[in-house]
Amino acid sequence: MKEIQFDAIVAAVRQMCIRGCTLADPRLLELLAAARRGEDNELADTILGQIEENARIAAGGGDESQRRPLCQDTGLAVFFVETGSDVRIVGGELTDAINRGVAQGYRDGYLRKSVVGDPVRRANTGDNTPAIVHLRLVSGDGLRIRYAAKGGGSENMSRIAMLKPADGIEGVKDFVVNAVAEAGGNPCPPLVVGVGIGGDFEQCAILAKESLFRPLGDPSGDEFYAGVESELLGRINSLGIGPMGLGGSTTALAVHVLTAACHIASLPVAVNLNCHSSRHEEVRL
Numbered sequence: 169m170k171e172i173q174f175d176a177i178v179a180a181v182r183q184m185c186i187r188g189c190t191l192a193d194p195r196l197l198e199l200l201a202a203a204r205r206g207e208d209n210e211l212a213d214t215i216l217g218q219i220e221e222n223a224r225i226a227a228g229g230g231d232e233s234q235r236r237p238l239c240q241d242t243g244l245a246v247f248f249v250e251t252g253s254d255v256r257i258v259g260g261e262l263t264d265a266i267n268r269g270v271a272q273g274y275r276d277g278y279l280r281k282s283v284v285g286d287p288v289r290r291a292n293t294g295d296n297t298p299a300i301v302h303l304r305l306v307s308g309d310g311l312r313i314r315y316a317a318k319g320g321g322s323e324n325m326s327r328i329a330m331l332k333p334a335d336g337i338e339g340v341k342d343f344v345v346n347a348v349a350e351a352g353g354n355p356c357p358p359l360v361v362g363v364g365i366g367g368d369f370e371q372c373a374i375l376a377k378e379s380l381f382r383p384l385g386d387p388s389g390d391e392f393y394a395g396v397e398s399e400l401l402g403r404i405n406s407l408g409i410g411p412m413g414l415g416g417s418t419t420a421l422a423v424h425v426l427t428a429a430c431h432i433a434s435l436p437v438a439v440n441l442n443c444h445s446s447r448h449e450e451v452r453l
């Protein structure tokens with residue numbers, strides 16, 4: 169049995185929040201640069217260049233004390249956690265450690281606190297907690313924590329549908345493309361489009377969210393779904409929405425599909441969009 173100290177988890181999560189909200193994913197920068205090379209629209213190219221410049225400024229020129237958030241919306245703190253069956257947390261509970269780390273990270277990193285404790289009465293909790301935590305028990309003695317700062321603008325454009333099996337993969341593709349078309353400029357494109365297919369109502373939404381944690385632009389390991397991703401990316405970039413919704417051929421940088429088994433009478437599909445401020449971090453303890 170491996171013991172992991174409560175305080176070590178707090179410290180790791182604190183650091184993930186600060187790093188994730190201030191340092192752009194190198195893969196995102198690669199995809200932006202590739203998009204610029206293929207972008208004919210002058211305004212779109214200018215906006216993509218501004219997103220790159222924003223990332224440089226946020227990084228503080230390599231000086232940690234000069235780092236700034238990539239976006240004012242530093243999001244809900246979302247975690248996917250895999251905890252080994254041979255792991256024991258010493259000194260407290262895992263979700264408490266995560267929430268404490270979030271509170272410290274958002275305080276010390278001067279990140280905006282974006283959580284209200286009640287969805288209707290809307291008083292800010294003041295420390296960006298509670299986090300959204302998806303826990304999974306796995307074998308072994310490792311603890312894997314993945315974090316995303318999920319902005320409200322892109323999250324609000326999420327869509328889910330319980331299609332009929334007869335709708336098939338073409339029905340799924342049409343649903344995804346329509347969801348992006350209806351979202352327009354609201355989710356701050358260029359996007360990473362997360363797609364969940366299968367499971368039941370709630371698992372499908374979680375699949376779409378978890379797909380966004382895949383290394384940016386890596387295709388699905390399933391050749392069939394890699395083809396679906398490629399076709400969807402082409403169709404989405406033909407919509408003409410473009411960076412920040414102002415036109416061009418760069419509406420999305422990547423499409424990630426994640427699937428699960430489902431009921432014989434169901435074909436659930438969910439779309440979870442990530443804006444160009446795609447912020448993810450991972451740590452293993």
Ligand code: SF4
Nearest residue numbers: 239319321322356443
């Ligand atoms: S959708 Fe993304 S880029 Fe737009 S305001 Fe929210 S976090 Fe920022």
